[in-house]
Amino acid sequence: MQDTAAAAPSAILDYVTSCTLPTPWAQFTLHAFVEHGTGKEHLAMTLGDLAGAPPLARIHSECLTGDVMFSQRCDCGAQLEGALKRIADEGRGILLYLRQEGRGIGLVNKIRAYRLQEAGADTVEANLQLGFHADARNYELVLPMLQRFGVEAVRLMTNNPRKIAALEKLGIRVAERVPLLVNRNAFNNGYLDTKQAKLGHMMTPLAEPALDGEL
Numbered sequence: 001m002q003d004t005a006a007a008a009p010s011a012i013l014d015y016v017t018s019c020t021l022p023t024p025w026a027q028f029t030l031h032a033f034v035e036h037g038t039g040k041e042h043l044a045m046t047l048g049d050l051a052g053a054p055p056l057a058r059i060h061s062e063c064l065t066g067d068v069m070f071s072q073r074c075d076c077g078a079q080l081e082g083a084l085k086r087i088a089d090e091g092r093g094i095l096l097y098l099r100q101e102g103r104g105i106g107l108v109n110k111i112r113a114y115r116l117q118e119a120g121a122d123t124v125e126a127n128l129q130l131g132f133h134a135d136a137r138n139y140e141l142v143l144p145m146l147q148r149f150g151v152e153a154v155r156l157m158t159n160n161p162r163k164i165a166a167l168e169k170l171g172i173r174v175a176e177r178v179p180l181l182v183n184r185n186a187f188n189n190g191y192l193d194t195k196q197a198k199l200g201h202m203m204t205p206l207a208e209p210a211l212d213g214e215l
């Protein structure tokens with residue numbers, strides 16, 4: 001059964017239900033959405049009152065290997081943890097967890113792409129060799145998800161200029177970009193350099209105090 005929704009129904013996904021989610025850093029509320037057509041289950045984690053000034057926000061793309069299995073090939077797990085810690089520090093914010101694994105190509109294809117990377121391709125070349133775009137993600141779900149919480153503008157934790165452009169195209173104002181530079185290591189150094197060189201990621205040093213393990 002669907003809970004009573006505060007926002008108008010969306011044509012592309014349903015808000016279903018929520019529960020409290022205690023984490024090491026704060027007690028969040030976890031919200032479940034189901035996308036029409038694909039049936040994919042997308043999540044939001046919220047903390048505090050989101051009305052008023054643009055809240056701190058993270059739009060996180062699923063990375064099972066990084067978020068769950070502690071993979072050091074990428075920076076995803078550390079970014080997820082860093083984003084939740086920052087929201088907890090402010091006592092207010094929202095994280096959307098979008099099920100677009102492997103920049104939208106899925107887990108099995110990401111593993112194929114990793115295998116090609118072991119043979120010398122970089123992260124972009126591997127996607128292209130498999131017949132995919134370098135980045136196959138779509139952010140259209142973000143608008144109805146944020147609308148569910150009355151959020152029209154955000155302070156976005158990201159290094160990805162294409163994510164900012166995608167949100168602004170949807171009509172979501174990015175009031176500020178908050179860099180999220182975490183866990184550069186011997187295994188993901190080349191991957192992060194390729195993201196900067198070929199995907200335009202902004203790998204600038206932070207102008208604010210670093211989190212544990214942050215660059």
Ligand SMILES: Nc1nc2c(ncn2[C@@H]2O[C@H](COP(=O)(O)OP(=O)(O)OP(=O)(O)O)[C@@H](O)[C@H]2O)c(=O)[nH]1
Pocket residue numbers: 059060061062063064074075076079100101102103104105109110113114123127157158159160163180195201
């Ligand atoms: N296809 C592919 N996907 C990858 C690879 N490494 C990580 N990913 C996926 O990339 C997504 C995260 O993309 P990133 O570019 O790290 O981060 P972003 O969300 O675009 O940018 P930030 O907001 O700065 O973190 C997740 O869906 C990961 O599963 C890879 O080598 N190949």
Ligand SMILES: [Zn+2]
Pocket residue numbers: 063065066067074075076077
């Ligand atoms: Zn990852």
